[in-house]
Amino acid sequence: MGELRLMKGNEVIAEAAIRCGCDGYFGYPITPQSEIMETLMDREPWNETGMVVLQAESEIASIHMVHGAAGSGKKVMTSSSSPGISLMAEGISYIAGAELPCLIVNVQRGGPGLGTIQPSQADYFQSTKGGGHGDYRLIVLAPSSVQEMNDFVETGFKLAFKYRNPAMILTDGVIGQMMEKVVLADYIPRVTDEEIDRRHGSWVTNGRKPHRERNIITSLEMDSLKMEQNNIRLQDKYAKMEEEDVLFEEVQCEDAEYLLVAFGSSARICQKAVDQCREKGIKVGLLRPITLFPFPKKPIAALAKQVKGMLVVEMNAGQMVEDVQLAAGCMIPVKHFGRMGGIIPSPAEVVEALEQKLIGG
Amino acid sequence: MAKVIGAVVVDNEECKGCGLCVVACPQDVLSQNKQVNGRGYHYSFMKNPEACIGCSNCATVCPDSCIVVYRVKIQEVRNEPVLVS
Amino acid sequence: MNLADIINPNNLVYEKPKLLTENTMHYCPGCSHGVVHKLLAEVILDLDIQEKTIGVSPVGCAVFAYNYIEIDWQEAAHGRAPAVATGIARCNPDKVVFTYQGDGDLASIGTAEILHACNRGENMVVIFVNNGIYGMTGGQMAPTTLLGQVTATTPNGRDAGRNGYPLKITELIAQLPGTSYVTRQSVHTPASIRKCKKAISKAFQAAIDKKGTSFVEVVSTCNMNWKMSPVKSNEWMVDNMFPFYQPGDLKDSTKADPASYTPLKN
Numbered sequence A: 001m002g003e004l005r006l007m008k009g010n011e012v013i014a015e016a017a018i019r020c021g022c023d024g025y026f027g028y029p030i031t032p033q034s035e036i037m038e039t040l041m042d043r044e045p046w047n048e049t050g051m052v053v054l055q056a057e058s059e060i061a062s063i064h065m066v067h068g069a070a071g072s073g074k075k076v077m078t079s080s081s082s083p084g085i086s087l088m089a090e091g092i093s094y095i096a097g098a099e100l101p102c103l104i105v106n107v108q109r110g111g112p113g114l115g116t117i118q119p120s121q122a123d124y125f126q127s128t129k130g131g132g133h134g135d136y137r138l139i140v141l142a143p144s145s146v147q148e149m150n151d152f153v154e155t156g157f158k159l160a161f162k163y164r165n166p167a168m169i170l171t172d173g174v175i176g177q178m179m180e181k182v183v184l185a186d187y188i189p190r191v192t193d194e195e196i197d198r199r200h201g202s203w204v205t206n207g208r209k210p211h212r213e214r215n216i217i218t219s220l221e222m223d224s225l226k227m228e229q230n231n232i233r234l235q236d237k238y239a240k241m242e243e244e245d246v247l248f249e250e251v252q253c254e255d256a257e258y259l260l261v262a263f264g265s266s267a268r269i270c271q272k273a274v275d276q277c278r279e280k281g282i283k284v285g286l287l288r289p290i291t292l293f294p295f296p297k298k299p300i301a302a303l304a305k306q307v308k309g310m311l312v313v314e315m316n317a318g319q320m321v322e323d324v325q326l327a328a329g330c331m332i333p334v335k336h337f338g339r340m341g342g343i344i345p346s347p348a349e350v351v352e353a354l355e356q357k358l359i360g361g
Numbered sequence B: 001m002a003k004v005i006g007a008v009v010v011d012n013e014e015c016k017g018c019g020l021c022v023v024a025c026p027q028d029v030l031s032q033n034k035q036v037n038g039r040g041y042h043y044s045f046m047k048n049p050e051a052c053i054g055c056s057n058c059a060t061v062c063p064d065s066c067i068v069v070y071r072v073k074i075q076e077v078r079n080e081p082v083l084v085s
Numbered sequence C: 001m002n003l004a005d006i007i008n009p010n011n012l013v014y015e016k017p018k019l020l021t022e023n024t025m026h027y028c029p030g031c032s033h034g035v036v037h038k039l040l041a042e043v044i045l046d047l048d049i050q051e052k053t054i055g056v057s058p059v060g061c062a063v064f065a066y067n068y069i070e071i072d073w074q075e076a077a078h079g080r081a082p083a084v085a086t087g088i089a090r091c092n093p094d095k096v097v098f099t100y101q102g103d104g105d106l107a108s109i110g111t112a113e114i115l116h117a118c119n120r121g122e123n124m125v126v127i128f129v130n131n132g133i134y135g136m137t138g139g140q141m142a143p144t145t146l147l148g149q150v151t152a153t154t155p156n157g158r159d160a161g162r163n164g165y166p167l168k169i170t171e172l173i174a175q176l177p178g179t180s181y182v183t184r185q186s187v188h189t190p191a192s193i194r195k196c197k198k199a200i201s202k203a204f205q206a207a208i209d210k211k212g213t214s215f216v217e218v219v220s221t222c223n224m225n226w227k228m229s230p231v232k233s234n235e236w237m238v239d240n241m242f243p244f245y246q247p248g249d250l251k252d253s254t255k256a257d258p259a260s261y262t263p264l265k266n
């Protein structure tokens, strides 16, 4: 069994990367996630597993380094916080277009602009709806504990390789900076070059081999009919994700009359709010989307037939609420409660908002 | 006395008629055809084949790699060329 | 002796490099890119590294370079080829990685990526085709456009006050400790082409020997957007580009004592 430790969320990302056999990390410092690269540099994984860790000149360079290394079939990642992810949008679009696997960690802070270094969930749209140009999607995982920060590194890579698509861990400064107990994963050896050739020989650019045609990785296609086919292939892939890889958690939903919907750190607050509501005699449940894309539409649609109203709690001005409204399909009121600018709502505020917006109103 | 003679073969359909080979030839062997190829280019040809020394200059400068060069050394014995290599 | 006797496989002295594909290049007639591609194909085959070489193509007219040389290729975003190559090279230290970039790609939008890759001494080759213009997008001013040079965005000639000065990025790169070989070549005559091939070969040998970054600028023409014939373009290049972008080696420490050299740590 894995080792039990008390660690910060950001440190755990680094530790999990080393242990899951990650081949390379490329990044650029930005608060509140710099501990990820600092931990890696301190751990010197190049001595232990051979993992490459490189501080790049910018987030633009970081993501394109990931682009290159991912093209050679390696298990590679980067991390940043909101303004840095904006700079990566170009590279993310290219990686999605070229259908390469990689992991991107976004420890969100408040925006727009330079905003604040305090936590936020205002990059929901950016990460689930595209962010860069073109019709593409990321696989987006939203951890709500330090344990999930650990677990989702390997889950993210697994899904990224399953679909040859970039995966993102969308977290925030709360979970990045928080210390919690965590059971670390066991070490998985890095994949050898021979194994990469065996598994991914049909697409990797790691040197043409005598037994295979040369490979070309590109997102460019000048023939519109072919380019449309490429887009259709991407859309089919995203549809498959929605069929096979939706993750969510339900808390006390069986008898719920009202539903809170929240992801990441907001979901932790909502969990307390559920308890407080139940103490008051209000039957409230919580649905926590774990994959923000693919989005748990079906469980929300099912609960829309059961509950009298939903309150979507986010640390933003109202982003995921649009997806919940779509999934609930106008059958019941779906309201939003959020704080912005780096303010974390309290459970009491959530209870009050629920009473005002759904029960009293 | 040994003498080299050469010859070039231009891929008429691949030639884009850029004229770079024409000026690169030290022997004034090549010229651009008045006729055009299937893609509308005035392809290069040996207007003066006897002068070719097989130096490969024309092929070296060709951006589209459409010239192949051949060369032989001959010994002139009583005006009868004899192949030596 | 007639032609048929000469045109015989035994007498073959020059043919299309074996590593070039059958695809007809999309370049304009007389474009320098074709000559540089040919040299790359020859060098990669001469050094027998076609199974461990990965090319990174740019955004620019050479975006389709991957269609022409029989090796693995990855296509980068505009200016980001050095970062893409860094990722490949760092994670595959035994491979030979090169970028192929135009002047807009390398010296404008990708300035940060090229300078930092060279400064870190990434083990790779950079082929920099400087034609002083944005070829692909229809002949706008490039960072390397000469003062007075007419382009689509400098219709009255590049004016230092309005447009800034042409950038000698190769001179900057030669100063960076991560580069081992920095040279400026051209491909306008048979002799210059043979010289350029030697330079490219030396650059690839340096990458095989893990000597950091080697950088080969090829001062080139874009006859289409210069609006001259290919032959005239070469003359214009010699008369106007060479005085500012002087051909020759800017730096060569490939022979330096290995003890004095700090190899890249992976």
Ligand SMILES: Cc1ncc(C[n+]2csc(CCOP(=O)(O)OP(=O)(O)O)c2C)c(N)n1
Binding pocket: C059, C060, C061, C062, C078, C101, C102, C103, C104, C105, C106, C129, C131, C133, C134, C135, C136, C137, C142, C222
């Ligand atoms: C981000 C981005 N900005 C702009 C462009 C448009 N664009 C394509 S090629 C190019 C310039 C290429 O010039 P250069 O690098 O000199 O290459 P050349 O075509 O001259 O060989 C530009 C601006 C793009 N593709 N991507």
Ligand code: SF4
Binding pocket: B006, B007, B008, B024, B025, B026, B027, B028, B029, B030, B051, B052, B053, B054, B055, B056, B057, B058, B059, B069
């Ligand atoms: S081989 Fe030399 S002499 Fe013959 S055509 Fe070519 S350039 Fe001219």
Ligand code: SF4
Binding pocket: B010, B014, B015, B016, B017, B018, B019, B020, B021, B022, B043, B044, B058, B061, B062, B063, B064, B065, B066, B067, C030
């Ligand atoms: S250099 Fe090549 S493409 Fe140009 S005219 Fe000569 S043979 Fe044709």
Ligand code: SF4
Binding pocket: C026, C027, C028, C030, C031, C032, C033, C061, C131, C135, C136, C221, C222, C223, C224, C225
């Ligand atoms: S536009 Fe210029 S650089 Fe591009 S292919 Fe034509 S001549 Fe070459």
Ligand SMILES: [Mg+2]
Binding pocket: C102, C103, C104, C129, C130, C131, C132, C133, C134, C135, C142
């Ligand atoms: Mg250019």
